[in-house]
Amino acid sequence: MKEDNRAAADQAAKIIPIQWDATFFFERAVRSMDRYHYDKALKYFRLAVEYEPENPVNHCNLAGILSEMGQYEESNRILVEILETLDPLMTECFFYMANNFANMEQYEKAERSLLRYLEEDEEGHYLDDAEEMMELLQYELKRPSKIVTIKARQGFAEHDQARVMLEEGKFAQAVKLLESIVESNGEFMAARNNLALAYYYMGRFDRAMEAIKQALEQEEGNLHALCNLAIFYQHANDQENLVALADQLRRMVPFHQEHVFKLATTMGILGEHECALRHFRRLLKDGSGERDASLYHYAAVAAVHSDRLAEAEQLWQQAARRDPKSDVARYYLEQLAQAREGSQKLAASYHYHLPFEEQFRMWERLPGTMPDGMKSNPLVRSSFFWALRHGDRKTKLQVIQALGLIADSEVQEALKALLLEPEEDDDLKRLALFVLRSIGVSEPVPAVLGGKRKLVGSVADSAAAADRLPDWEPVWQRVLDTAFLRMGNEYGLLQQYDLMKLWLDYLTRVYPDVPKLAKPESWSAALEYLTAKHHRRAVSYQEVAERYGASAATVSKHAKRIDEICGVKE
Structure with a gap:
């Protein structure tokens, strides 16, 4: 009797209790699918849903086997239920639905589901398959599909x-x-x-x-x-x-x-x-x-x-x-x-363009222009932006001139940022303001000048002379405009800026006793003459006067008067 009890106990010890849960039925279903026993797989997937009705994956598996068996409408009913009640973020369901509609030859509905998948799915696991299906649908519908933003590729185009x-x-x-x-x-x-x-x-x-x-x-x-x-x-x-x-x-x-x-x-x-x-x-x-x-x-x-x-x-x-x-x-x-x-050492740069020294020599020969290659070269532009932040004062002066010749929206942003740097030199900021005005920025811009933040609007403001020149006369501006027009490409932006500074300095010093400007062109010519001399250019009163339609004697008189007041030669 004892031996029988022992045998029964051993038998009981060998019995492994079966855990009836969704995982068990899922594994049975997959095994049945591998053997193409779809009826059994369907039964096991239904049992998995019964054991874990809140798990959307079980429902999705059930929809999948129904689709394999050709029960496309029932499969879509379950997929819609998943999206509406269980997990709205399970966006791959739209792709499965599109497949079902396509198999039922309901191509319009297939297209709508596929577009929803492309618009809402972040992972893009079926992206390649979806694009192939889209080509098929375009063929069947005999028209291109609506263009949508593909969420899984969000950021790639940008x-x-x-x-x-x-x-x-x-x-x-x-x-x-x-x-x-x-x-x-x-x-x-x-x-x-x-x-x-x-x-x-x-x-x-x-x-x-x-x-x-x-x-x-x-x-x-x-x-x-x-x-x-x-x-x-x-x-x-x-x-x-x-x-x-x-x-x-x-x-x-x-x-x-x-x-x-x-x-x-x-x-x-x-x-x-x-x-x-x-x-x-x-x-x-x-x-x-x-x-x-x-x-x-x-x-x-x-x-x-x-x-x-x-x-x-x-x-x-x-x-x-x-x-x-x-x-x-x-x-x-x-x-x-x-x-x-042996005449020189070769210094070779990895950048695929002529060395900057060569390009700058070309630029310096033509102060009012810049070679197109320099304007469009990102390395050149990068070097300018670097120098504007980290260069010495002389380099920054050259860079601001160069940026004025590039004159695009990037330049405007860089110069506007310079105006707000509290530690930057005010004179550099005034040159930056002048360049902004010369490239078409007409609206007031914020700037920190004299340690104070202000909105700078007019030419007088840009030279920090507004306090002493409360009224800016049109004829004063005409003197500047005429000079800038006649100077043309023969002078760079720095020379034009120096001319403007000189004119404003003169007006500020003599105000309110500003002489009557009966012929503004002669004053413009005088300013150009003094500016040219300041930059060590060989020029005569006669040469300048002829270009402005003025007499050499009048130009000389005005130039000497400006020099007396402002001490240009000193």
């Missing part, structure tokens, strides 16, 4: 637009767009990286460093972010962090061509030219960008800095053949020949 802005040097516009993208999609790493670069190009270094560190908190191994951080460390002369990061980058061997190119250019900028050359060779060897002259230029520069002059020559020759309209390769081939003769 990001492409922001990248174009960066390439065009429209940094302020790019920042605004990238900030909005990052705010709505914090995991968009490319947008975070480009936002950091946009800040950097504008000279907002602290914001750039903050943005790149936020990107690395999001994804610590992101190669683009690490490369950007290395450039920022180099700018900040943070050698301790730069050495460690450069060593980490030196050991990396990326696979994707985009990453190889980013790493190669970064190592070149960091002065790791041997490493840069290895990566550029990889890109040239696998055919990536073999028709792109700039890639041959980058490799040539790395070769020069690695003392491989023969290789550099071959690479620049390749670049010249692929981009015959560009002067870059020809310029460096000439410099290379001179370096070999």
